[in-house]
Amino acid sequence: MPARGDHDAKRRDVSEAVWRVLGERGFGGLTLRAVAAELGASTGLVSHYFPSKRALMAHALEVAEERTANRALRTPPGPGLAGLRSALLDVLPLTEEMAGMSRAWVSSWDAALADPGLSAGQAARYLRWCEVLRGHLEAARELGELPADTDPEDLATVAAAFTHGLVVQALFDPKRLPPTRQTALLDSFLDGLARKR
Template sequence: MPKIVDHEARRRHLAEAVQRLIDAKGMDGVSLREVAAAAGVSMGLVQHYFATKDELLLAALRHLNTRISLRVAAAPQDSPRALLRAGILELLPLDDERRFEARVGLAFLARSVVDAPTAELYRTGLPYVLAFYAGRLAAAQAAGEIPAALDPAHEATVLFAFAQGLVHPALIGHYSPDEVVNAVDRHLARLFAPA
């Protein structure tokens, strides 16, 4: 009987090897050969799934985005505010897993300014994040939890920029995880203040 191969699991395994290499050595440390060694597979297997390093890098970035999205989707849906808070905190380097993801994400962000396909992934992904934030804010607004005068789309943009501004300072130790969470909570408290 032929062996059943889970091709998606193999792609994920290779994408995770890429992420570990980026975290350890930076973007320059990624080659098909290095990925094969890090994943414990043959070079031929890597090339079977990804013809080029660029394809492999894009797959690793997509996988990173999927991991974060799945965690946000699994967050408690108690209220628009709680879900919004969870969605913001999942993007911040508050524990080992999220610090790893933030370091890898920053490497991809740097690549995006010189690599059009990477930039396109960021450009097409950002509207989903902003729509998620705006949707939670609109739901809170409909429930009377935030002032009616606030523009959910505008506030989503401000909230995203605010949260992203915390990533690098947190990674270099300027802000502790507790300080980051406190900053997010204080910003949300201002948004959710009674009119």
């Protein structure tokens, strides 16, 4: 066994390689062999860290989670709809880095739908995200930016759905949906929320 420091450094290298393979091939192409080739190491070394395909997949999700949590977020210019806009922009593939992250998540849905544990994890992630969005929508209603009979819980689900759907379309057709167009579409969506009945 290598010393602790070496072990941690090596694990970080392996994590980097996992992330690069994910970016190029998605979860479907994430194999011990592909990670080993990316590292220029033996599959034996990789399997020392991840004894099975499922362990590798679980680690890849952890890496995605960690990178998502640690990414640079916008400072919301204000509460209410401004905060909501900022939170939704933070999810769109407007930069290379965010496109890589989005791609990893969209690509994880195949495996997640086939695995009850991963599926429950994804459902919990949606719920947490909708809670955050709901907070912004409640603030917007308080501020009078939204009609008084707005249902923040419903609108949070609608906003999450719209944003994830836009992520998917933009990943498949970045020419039709460059960052400026994604932002304009988000603004047109938010504009719709704010209209009077």
